[in-house]
Amino acid sequence: MGADGFAKWPAMQSVSICVHLWQKPYMPELPEVEVTRRKIAPALVGRVIAGVRTTAPSYFFLTPPPLLKRRLKGRTVTALARVGKYLLATLDDGSRLLIHLGMTGQLFVQGSSSLRLLSSTARATLKPEQQPAFKPDKHTHLRLSFSDGGPEVWFRDTRKFGKVKWLAPGERDARLAKLGPDALEVTGAEFHATARRRRVPVKTVLLDQGVLAGVGNIYADEALFLTGLRPTRKANTLSRAQCSRLVASVQRVLKRSIETGGSSISDYVAPDGQDGAYQDERMVYDREGQPCKVCGAPIKRVVIGQRSAHFCPKCQN
């Protein structure tokens, strides 16, 4: 990249590409991963990786750091795709870098200042104009520098549920192979074909990445509310029509979230932490005891498969 190619970097530095992902209500599901992909792609694609810094080996690194460094150095990123909740970077030698953000993963450009990158105390006390650019901490597990000398790309993940793996050219990854069709593309018929032979709660099927890839806890609850189905409803009792409506709801909430996420993070993070505006539209998730926005009944919370599920006892059956 020539000197004039730098023009885009200064503008990018003040931009937070970090979507959500602080605690509970900000899990990276399909929309958050997709928004991250769109924001991070310009800072990745076409650049030559010059240096790789990591933290100590851990199960976060499916490829051990020393090997990861050897494989990435000198490579040019040629594309950045999303597969379910995974990001997949293609490199110029045909190898690929697989990234999963886990629960708390944050992928962003060096120089980003985001309240979500700070401690809760700092978020509460710092005014937006006081936000410092984020400095790498013990949770910043991967730092890529580039031959153009521009800003680095960092991957931070406090709980280390995220994953980084290098895939040799042509290497098939079991995690990717297991994924069902992308949640934005799955059809009602496909969902019904699986649901009809599963006796577990329908929510469990929505969260099964092998059935449809990309739905997490928040959007599963929201889509079920929109469809009027309780999360506890046994999957095999759903009609084909109900499955079609459910899939349509899933796709509606995912698309809506991509829209609001994309716009809200385009240039600034609101001081009250309300970026990733979809949370304002949440009807049930994390609203236990609060009135249903449609009928006023208190939202209920139950546990399904070790995970919380929220629903309106009047609107959902």
Place this chain on the structure above:
DNA sequence: ACCGCACCCTGAGCGC
């Protein structure tokens, strides 16, 4: 094939 559950991790939020 299907299903339930323990596990990985760390910070927030609670009770005392």
Place this chain on the structure above:
DNA sequence: TGCGCTCAGGGTGCGG
């Protein structure tokens, strides 16, 4: 004030 406890959650893997 501060300690210790519990909880949250995606994905994996194991035992039934």
